Amino acid sequence: MLTEAINKAVPFLLLPIMTTYLAPSDYGIIATFSAFTGILAIFVHVNMVGAVNVGFFKLERSQLKRYISNVLFISGISATICLLFLFFYNKKFIFLLGIDKKWVFIAVIFVLSQFITNINLVLWQAEQKAKFFCIFQALQTLSYISITLYFIIYIGLKWEGQILAQIMSAALYSLASFIIITRRNYFYLDINKNYIKDILRFGLPLIPHALSAWFRTGVDRFLLNAFVGISATGLYAMGYQFGSIIGILAASFNQAYSPYLFNKLNSIDIQGKKQLVKYTYLYFIVILLIACFFSYFFPIFVNRFINIRYHEANQYIPWIAFGFAFQGMYFMVVNYIFYVKKTHYLSIATFCSGLIHVASSYILIQINGAIGAAQATTFSFFIAFVFVWILSAKAYKMPWRLS
Numbered sequence: 001m002l003t004e005a006i007n008k009a010v011p012f013l014l015l016p017i018m019t020t021y022l023a024p025s026d027y028g029i030i031a032t033f034s035a036f037t038g039i040l041a042i043f044v045h046v047n048m049v050g051a052v053n054v055g056f057f058k059l060e061r062s063q064l065k066r067y068i069s070n071v072l073f074i075s076g077i078s079a080t081i082c083l084l085f086l087f088f089y090n091k092k093f094i095f096l097l098g099i100d101k102k103w104v105f106i107a108v109i110f111v112l113s114q115f116i117t118n119i120n121l122v123l124w125q126a127e128q129k130a131k132f133f134c135i136f137q138a139l140q141t142l143s144y145i146s147i148t149l150y151f152i153i154y155i156g157l158k159w160e161g162q163i164l165a166q167i168m169s170a171a172l173y174s175l176a177s178f179i180i181i182t183r184r185n186y187f188y189l190d191i192n193k194n195y196i197k198d199i200l201r202f203g204l205p206l207i208p209h210a211l212s213a214w215f216r217t218g219v220d221r222f223l224l225n226a227f228v229g230i231s232a233t234g235l236y237a238m239g240y241q242f243g244s245i246i247g248i249l250a251a252s253f254n255q256a257y258s259p260y261l262f263n264k265l266n267s268i269d270i271q272g273k274k275q276l277v278k279y280t281y282l283y284f285i286v287i288l289l290i291a292c293f294f295s296y297f298f299p300i301f302v303n304r305f306i307n308i309r310y311h312e313a314n315q316y317i318p319w320i321a322f323g324f325a326f327q328g329m330y331f332m333v334v335n336y337i338f339y340v341k342k343t344h345y346l347s348i349a350t351f352c353s354g355l356i357h358v359a360s361s362y363i364l365i366q367i368n369g370a371i372g373a374a375q376a377t378t379f380s381f382f383i384a385f386v387f388v389w390i391l392s393a394k395a396y397k398m399p400w401r402l403s
Contacts, residue, residue: 003130003134004248004251004252004255007137007138007140008245008252009245010141011141012242014145014148014149015305015306016305016307017149017153019306019307019310020307021152021153022158022159023158023231023234024232024234024309024310025231025234026158026159026234027159027233027234027237028225028229028230028231028232028233028234029159029230029234030159030162030163030237031221031233031234031240032221032222032233033103033159033163034218034221035214035217035218035219035222036104036218037111038214038217038218039211039214039218040082040107040111041111041114042207042210042214043081043082043207044075044078044079044082044108044111044115045075045111045115046078046199046200046203046204046207047202047206047210048071048074048075048115048199049115049119049122050202050203050206050338051071051198051199051203052068052071053126053258053259054202054262054339054341055067056122056123056126056127057126057259057262057263057266061185062188064186065185065186065188066188066190066192066195067195067198067199068119068181068187069187069188069189069190070190070191070195070196070199071119072119074196076112079109079111082108083105086104086105087105106167109171110167110170112174113167113170113171113173114170114174115174116177116178116181117140117173117174117177119177119181120136120177120178120180121133121137121177123184123186124136125255125256125259128259136173136176139173140169143172143173144165144169147168147169148161148162150165151164151165202343205343205346205347206343206347207347208348208350208351209343209346209347209350209351212350212351212353212354212355212357213350213354214354215355215358215380216353216354216357216377216381216384217377219361220357220361220365220373220376221233223361223362223373224365224370224373227366228365232370235310235312236313236316238310238313238316239313239314239315239317240316240320240377242294242301242302242313242317242320242321243294243298243318243320243321243323244320244324245294245321245324246287246290246294246325246328247328249287249328250287250324250327250328253328253331254331254332257332258338261335262339265336265339265396273398273399274402276398277400278402280332283328283332284329284332287325290325291321291322291324294317294321295317295318295321295322298314298317298321299314299317315371315374316370316371316374319374319375319377319378320374320378323374323377323380324381326378326381326384327384327385329385330381330385330389333385333388333389333392334346334388334392336392336395336396337388337392337395337396339396340396342395345394345395346388346391349387349390349391350384350388352387353380353383354380354384356379356383357376357377357379360375360376360380361373361376361377364376
């Protein structure tokens with residue numbers, strides 16, 4: 001968890017440099033491209049990393065390596081379908097993104113590369129081999145930062161430099177990941193209908209759930225572009241980047257916590273359940289206090305170290321920080337639904353909360369301007385947390401009342 005947090009925090013230390021070379025409009029394009037790759041990832045990844053994580057604890061080694069080969073096969077087919085779709089409808093996406101069509105196609109390669117790397121990382125995570133996980137993550141982060149600085153500072157590229165660095169780093173480490181997976185005997189090509197059905201049974205019901213997550217984190221960029229402007233999107237993305245540090249911490253903790261929880265739930269009594277509930281409530285208190293601290297500290301940091309062109313981003317930080325605190329609380333209850341594989345429950349709740357976010361973003365941006373997008377984020381993340389907690393309590397019985 002600590003290494004993941006450090007790796008994600010390193011780019012923030014570069015912001016004083018990056019904001020000197022990149023205008024808010026550049027950040028606006030980068031943020032919009034990120035939102036675009038986010039929705040592509042939903043249909044390329046098909047939530048199959050979670051299937052591998054759960055399968056690790058339920059399949060024999062000989063079965064698991066065949067299972068992983070079917071996962072990679074499905075992702076390759078999904079990426080091909082996305083490429084064909086973009087080939088026929090690329091003009092609409094070029095209009096929305098405001099960039100050349102080559103980036104639209106390269107984005108598919110980028111998300112497929114991310115997926116292969118995630119499979120490698122989730123295997124180390126499930127094995128609790130933190131050393132290999134940490135070293136690989138650190139090397140990938142350093143490579144991405146080095147390439148980014150070279151392109152932006154020495155070559156003189158703007159937003160293109162950062163996006164190109166993301167793509168090159170992802171491609172390089174996906175190749176390394178595939179070699180590692182193969183050499184560790186986690187890949188044996190055997191296309192199996194039963195495995196494909198099991199993988200899709202896990203992943204497909206989660207697509208509405210993943211779409212709802214994208215509604216809460218990506219659609220606001222396109223709405224801001226349409227109603228306020230690309231520079232406002234850049235300022236919002238900067239504030240979002242600071243506020244989302246809480247989300248990074250929460251996701252990092254969840255990566256370490258979920259394998260422990262799945263293993264714990266395999267044999268647990270009522271006292272063990274009560275202990276988990278108490279720790280969960282303590283976590284809720286801590287993450288809300290962290291949100292309070294970040295809401296006060298980060299605006300001070302922005303005013304002192306970030307280029308003056310970005311100081312307006314401070315207004316978004318508190319709203320985003322508390323939004324991601326609620327997301328961290330969501331992580332602590334959603335794992336029970338993943339454990340029992342009742343993901344269709346999850347999809348209904350989170351998809352509804354995602355639609356609420358789209359509607360509230362549209363309304364609040366019209367009323368309050370760009371700050372309305374941040375307010376909608378806080379509101380929708382809270383709604384998602386409450387909905388999923390209720391469903392989690394029904395899917396897997398836990399003594400949430402400590403009685």
